Amino acid sequence: MKEGSVRGFRAYTVKHLDDLLRRGGFSEEERLRIRAVAAVLPFRTNAYVVDQLIDWSAVPDDPIFRLVFPQEDMLPEADVTRLAGLLRSNAPNAEIQVAANRVRARLNPHPAGQLDLNVPRVGTEPLPGTQHKYPETVLFFPKQGQTCHAYCTYCFRWAQFIGEPDLKFASDEIGDLVGYLKEHPEVTSVLLTGGDPMIMGEPVLRRYLEPLLEVEQLESIRIGSKSLAYWPQRFVSDPDAGETLRLFSSVAEAGKTLAFMAHFSHPREMEPPVVEAAVAGILSTGAVIRTQAPLIRSINDEPGIWAAMWRRHLTMGMVPYYMFVERDTGPQDYFAVPLARAYEIFRDAYASVSGLCRTVRGPSMSATPGKVCVDGVAEIAGQKVFVLHLIQARDPELVGRPFFARYDPEAVWLTDLRPAFADRFPFEAETAGALLSA
Structure with a gap:
């Protein structure tokens, strides 16, 4: 071509x-x-x-x-x-x-309050293109990174890419972000996301990364990207590939961790030799690559696919991190896997890999109250229930505490579930308060 x-x-x-x-x-x-x-x-x-x-x-x-x-x-x-x-x-x-x-x-273009519920404020003014959902983590959407090398049909941020200005969520004011971080010493990690930040050339990416290196409290900078799957040449043969890797090295040299959050949805995405070269290049900078993807019906809804991916990630030096549940947006009805089946797929894949692959967590729903993990299905006091816990939560007191939902074989999202042994889920009062104060 x-x-x-x-x-x-x-x-x-x-x-x-x-x-x-x-x-x-x-x-x-x-x-x-x-x-x-x-x-x-x-x-x-x-x-x-x-x-x-x-x-x-x-x-x-x-x-x-x-x-x-x-x-x-x-x-x-x-x-x-x-x-x-x-x-x-x-x-x-x-x-x-x-x-x-x-x-x-009708497709819930901004799930989990993306446009308003998570947006931090400086005084009474919102900070554009920034989300502060968890105390220690801030998400930043670089304006120049609001596209991708290719769009996934399941993408929960599809509304960013349809050309409607009112639905876009981004900023090029890195100085405002740095100012906010200095006012919030509890923040120790910043995630650059989008879109895909790696759509940016090295000079533009440097404008966003370098100011963050001066923020003393930051322990890690994360970059969420599908580029290793859809354009690995970005780190191997692109004209600024070498400069980009040197920029990554500067993060480690500044005493911070660069966590490259790589999205791999299927083992075939790792087959071309250029992918292995790209992964090796990133790892050589001192960065850590963690892998994640949603569970998608008709694409990767088999335990063997996930086990093969996690094994390949491990042999390439990457860390399996998350299996997500398809979010309640876009063509969810087309892609969603019932939570009961999602748990079975995760369990069977998890059981067939070594302990080194079992760094992965899931199946996890990135919902309004936080990241809700389906730990299993059990029978308690004669009632069949889902066992769940919050991996992350708006209220840190809720993290790691198990809770229960009535078993529903058709449920595909948190809002489909009803509490078991209680009148409400533990996060519901907290969520209501957050909605009122947003």
Whole structure:
């Protein structure tokens, strides 16, 4: 393929979607209905994913294809038919966007209070592009990092990528963040997230990282990224790959931990040799790579897939960290795995790996009160229940304390559960208070 830039990266967006789908043998009507879904949910991929990760002979069932390409049944059939009709009739784009926005509004575009509940304030003014959900951790969304090398179809931050300014959440005011951190000495860790911060070139990334090195209380800087899976060349052959790794080294030299939070959703993402080279390059800087991904129906909802991923992570020098539950946003109905099945998948995978892989935690829901982990299913006093605990919580007093929910084989999210042996969950009063004070 013809290179799209000096670094060889070529992005594909919705304008390329029809041609790419032809490659998979989709009929004209199938392509139209997939484009209808792409009018609601964002689509972006790149030549590396298309040419090296997707097995086009296995489309549409290929897991990497399903990771990045919309499927017509991701949205309600009536919505897809309505949008497909507008596309078929060459309706004005403004009319298509009005219809698409109606669908988006029903998809919970900002779960867990992303736009308001977690936003810190300086005096009475909110600090844009920043979240302070847990006492010791602040999330920062760099303005230049609000896209990705490719979009995952399950992404809970899909609303960031649809071009609606009111739904974007980002900032380029690193000075304001540093000022806030100095006023909050309890914060010991900052997570740069997005989007994907590694979409930024080294000079821009340096503008965000270097000021944080001067914040004495910080023990760690985290970077959440899918780049090792979708564009590992970022650390190997891109023009600024060497400078980027040297920037990473400067974090360790400043006495802080750089934790690279790598998103791997399927073992195939680690097969190309360039991935191993990229991982080795990052580890050589003194950084730690921790791996995480959601449990996604039709993509990785088998214990063997997770066990294979965790083993491969370990042999490459990475640390298995989290199995997440698909969040209550976007096409959740399409991707969600019931919590009971999620626990079985985690348990069976966990039981088949060595103790060195058992650093992983899950299945975990990143919900409004915190990260809720499903520890198991038990029968207590004649009642079948889920055993749960908070790995992280807005109220640190709740961390690690077990609680119970009535067993529900259909439940896919925390809001589907009802308390067992109590009138309410332990976090509910705390959540109500947080909502009132937000």
